[in-house]
Amino acid sequence: MGPIPLSVLDLLPRSSGVDNGTALRNTVDLAQRAEQFGYARYWFAEHHLNPGVLGSSPTVEIALVAGSTSTIRLGSAGVQFGHRTPLAAVEEFGLINALHPGRLDLGIGRSISRPEPKVDSGRETDTEGARKGYLAARGGTAHDEDAYTPNGLLLPKQFDISSAFSSNAVAHLLNLLQQPGAYAPSYDDQISTVLALLDGTYVSPQGLPAHAAPGEGADVQVWILGASGGSSAAVAGSKGLRFVAGYHHSPSTVIDAVEAYRAAFQPSDDVPEPYVAVSVDAVVAETDEEATELASGYAPWVRSIRRGDGAIPFPTPAEAAALSWTDEDRDLVRDRVLTQFAGSPKTVADKLEQLRDATGASEISITSITHDHDARVRSYELIAKEWADR
Template sequence: MPPVPLSVLDLVPISSGSDASTALRNTVELARAAEEFGYRRYWLAEHHLHPGVAGSAPALVIQAVAQATREIRVGSGAVLLGHQTPLSVVEQFGILDALYPGRIDLGIGRSGRPRGTPPTAPAPERGDAEQDGSGRAGTFTDEGLYLPPQFTGFARLLQSPRFRLQLSLLQQPGAQTPAYDEQIDDILALFAGTYRDEDGAEARATPGDGADVDVWILGSSAGESAEVAGARGLPFGANYHVSPGTVVEAVEAYRAAFRPSAVLSEPYVSVSADVVVAPDDETARRLAAGYAPWVRSIRSAEGAIEFPTPEEADRHEWTDEDRELVADRVDTQFVGAPETVTERLTVLQQATGADELLITTITHDHADRLRSYELLAQAWFKQA
């Protein structure tokens, strides 16, 4: 049986000693290489106010990647709806489809402050439910996939000064994010040319109306994102690399909610994973050394740092609190020789029933990152 397809999720990381311009050029080069290696899609993430991430405007980076490639699908992983309106999203991706027809994916994620939520409170139901903080050990699925204890710090992140500043800079004063399901319905109606407001007034997005864009919903657990994706018959992206402890329940919730649509007759799931591949396990572990301090910078609400060299990572002074902060992410990163990583990714695919896997790889040196994607593709597709 052929292996499921592989795709790429690129955060456009900035390495220490480098800059955003170099990171963006590296993204274009990696996208060209990924197409040659056989990856199905190339998705760009949206992040703001992170010193070490240059992918703040997915639509712009998608245009650069689509222009530099020929056939690979290019899209967002994900556009965050709390930062813009459904119409602005449809118009942006309508333009992309007009320029690169039949190649554009719109991955959508939740963000921002839902309607009626006080400015200092965490956004409810983000797919990241709090747990009891007992430090209990994780579990394993029957297939052997490790599910660590769920990370409990998202509420603290949402209450941080950096997150509040992000909201104030990305939303107009007094703006309220509408209900997520309503936003998704508006996007689908604008693409279909069927949008009507409550008074019956029509709206036509130009470009956008009738665009051949594949709409995806991305989510981290058995919350609203999974339910919305399933109920509308849309493909779903589950985030093992963001919230590994909840990936199985997210996929199960999506499948339970799924209803056939004009888009899909049965559920379709992509599952993400953090991966570093090198010729041998020891080299891969060395290349991945910067991952833990990089994750710590995100989880501590400082914002992603420029990705450190292994030597810089060695100099990081760790506290027990730091180690606990990053444990779930570090323990579920797929690091090693091609055969090592392929075996572990196969377990992830079997445990989740993923129809494809979305691979995100960050190393300090761009050449090592390119080589990681190449080695993985060679080993993975050799199984066919």
């Protein structure tokens, strides 16, 4: 199997000592350079309450970058539908598409949300229901042991995220993201609404039509993001949509996710056969040793997120080396550190091929974070050149 397209996943990281304006200008620069390097897409993630991650609104970020690029596709990975409505997303993407037609990917994720109220649901709080739903979507409880695919790709012992998502933490986030009393409908219904608004066929359960202006008829690709073999994979497959599986944040369940998607897949006019992108963390430098040093801030950065404090500004190698660690800390980040691809162009390209073959990916989306912006740009340049040469 030959090389497949590479894409960029940008969280808009802010490095220690760098202000927000500089971090945002770095993103615009990286998008321009990624276009020059031949990347197929440039996607923006959505995160909140993270001091070291500025990516809180993919649609705003797409709009900011669109005018500075001309050919690379721009998208969300993804808009979080736990606290967004289908109409708002379709209208916003339609607005950008009006000036930049045919370049947009509407990637949609579930995220934490209050469950739809039921008549006899008084035994469980809204926030506890939201927490359980999110944990189930992310694969639930931890696996006991490391596993490997037949070609040797590591599927590490899964981190048990329940400790990082208490009901109090969920309630705090929902109170800031959702209006009082608001809840998210079923994910299947939300995606159906998006598709109907885009193609102009939406009719409410009461028989009332609605037309998104802008948005209706927009030339937008719809993608579904999933971390496990749960409802996101099933919805993406059953509706004949493109699917993104997250090896970069849920490596233990990536095979479950792509297999569930393929099992549910029904061809559509736009996607006649399963189409999977797989995301991965990777840092590339001239040598393995240099790449390992550049990536050294990754472990403390992940630790800060999983402690529930929010992402810290990405540290320098010296700052990372000065931090103290406990065995509990190491367990907290183990699965993510072991599945980050850090090395020379050849080392990382070999691992990307392994990931491609294990998952059957149609393309790979790379998220790369280093403290130094030039080193980050260089990382993307090196792997793009090595990948193209193959």
